[in-house]
Amino acid sequence: MIKFLDLQKINGQYAEELKKAAAEVIDSGWYLLGEQVKQFESSLEVFQEGGNAVAVANGLDALRLIFKAYIELGLMKQGDEVIVPANTYIASVLAITDNGLIPVLVEPDLSSYNLDLNLIENKITAKTKAIMVVHLYGRVCWGSELVALAEKHNLKIIEDNAQAIGARFNGVRTGNLGDAAGFSFYPGKNLGALGDAGAVVTKDVELAETVRTLANYGSSQKYVNRYQGLNSRMDEIQAAFLNVKLRYLEAETQGRRAIAAYYIANIKNSKIILPSLDEVDGHVWHVFVIRCNKRDELQAYLQEHGIQTLIHYPIPLYKQECYSYMSAISLAITEQIHAQVLSLPISAVIDTDEILKVVAVLNAFNG
Numbered sequence: 001m002i003k004f005l006d007l008q009k010i011n012g013q014y015a016e017e018l019k020k021a022a023a024e025v026i027d028s029g030w031y032l033l034g035e036q037v038k039q040f041e042s043s044l045e046v047f048q049e050g051g052n053a054v055a056v057a058n059g060l061d062a063l064r065l066i067f068k069a070y071i072e073l074g075l076m077k078q079g080d081e082v083i084v085p086a087n088t089y090i091a092s093v094l095a096i097t098d099n100g101l102i103p104v105l106v107e108p109d110l111s112s113y114n115l116d117l118n119l120i121e122n123k124i125t126a127k128t129k130a131i132m133v134v135h136l137y138g139r140v141c142w143g144s145e146l147v148a149l150a151e152k153h154n155l156k157i158i159e160d161n162a163q164a165i166g167a168r169f170n171g172v173r174t175g176n177l178g179d180a181a182g183f184s185f186y187p188g189k190n191l192g193a194l195g196d197a198g199a200v201v202t203k204d205v206e207l208a209e210t211v212r213t214l215a216n217y218g219s220s221q222k223y224v225n226r227y228q229g230l231n232s233r234m235d236e237i238q239a240a241f242l243n244v245k246l247r248y249l250e251a252e253t254q255g256r257r258a259i260a261a262y263y264i265a266n267i268k269n270s271k272i273i274l275p276s277l278d279e280v281d282g283h284v285w286h287v288f289v290i291r292c293n294k295r296d297e298l299q300a301y302l303q304e305h306g307i308q309t310l311i312h313y314p315i316p317l318y319k320q321e322c323y324s325y326m327s328a329i330s331l332a333i334t335e336q337i338h339a340q341v342l343s344l345p346i347s348a349v350i351d352t353d354e355i356l357k358v359v360a361v362l363n364a365f366n367g
């Protein structure tokens with residue numbers, strides 16, 4: 001079976017270094033708010049080529065904390081609106097609703113799967129305070145028209161960079177394009193910890209410090225609590241693992257790009273729609289998403305031929321039980337994407353034989 005993502009093999013590449021890093025943390029007797037986290041934050045700032053990094057417990061918290069900090073700083077309040085793509089992982093929207101803010105869902109562009117920047121302005125009201133862009137599947141969602149719109153309406157741009165660490169737009173890293181960004185280091189992400197971890201990156205020093213305080217019970221001085229905060233800190237042991245893995249991220253991204261280029265050049269089947277190539281340089285291919293009218297049939301066929309695939313994502317967030325109050329929403333492009341997408345195996349540890357097999361099996365599909 002060709003696994004969709006073989007985490008054992010991925011982390012196996014670095015097993016010795018990871019074990020050494022874990023042993024250092026165990027032996028140090030210091031497990032939170034220590035040197036590993038400090039080092040990871042500064043390495044992430046170097047990788048990002050700017051910004052202030054705050055390590056937190058996971059990617060959802062990173063996004064939640066950004067909004068919570070804006071609320072504490074008086075820049076947003078409950079009932080304000082945030083524009084967000086309808087085609088995203090639900091965590092993007094959970095971060096908004098968790099803070100009592102209202103998500104305003106916008107359709108994606110069918111060729112990029114990302115927020116359609118042309119549809120934003122119509123959705124802006126007197127209550128709109130921010131636009132959240134999601135660099136979905138590892139592809140950059142950005143444009144000068146977005147920046148102009150945010151300036152014109154005095155909106156913050158928040159990036160959900162959970163899937164796109166390492167991508168660039170005109171040379172600038174995603175996560176440094178907007179006002180603040182949330183990163184996820186969930187094990188399956190391009191930079192994966194061996195457990196949960198996340199980060200906020202922002203150029204805004206005051207916002208960074210507010211996030212840091214909020215993530216530590218709302219306290220920056222022990223037993224003095226300025227805000228009603230959370231406990232959302234990155235473990236030292238996860239930071240130690242990330243300090244190892246960050247060094248290999250660029251090489252892994254190049255590996256993903258080579259596989260994506262191979263798939264695009266060699267998958268030739270009129271029943272399958274490949275990702276479009278625009279701005280492909282900035283893409284980090286967190287997942288390689290194809291589309292097919294007979295998606296479920298294609299997935300079963302690939303499974304029969306020993307190829308595991310996943311669907312990102314099967315159910316639109318506004319059709320989920322937890323958002324039953326949104327159930328009247330109907331968005332044709334988002335729903336088409338949810339019905340047709342399929343993600344192929346792509347990672348640094350897939351070997352050439354496996355890639356050749358995926359291509360050959362796909363090219364033979366005539367469902």
Ligand SMILES: *Cc1c(COP(=O)(O)O)cnc(C)c1O
Binds near residue numbers: 160185186196
């Ligand atoms: C993974 C992910 C998140 C949440 O990150 P966690 O670390 O799993 O909490 C948020 N947004 C998107 C788009 C994601 O893919």
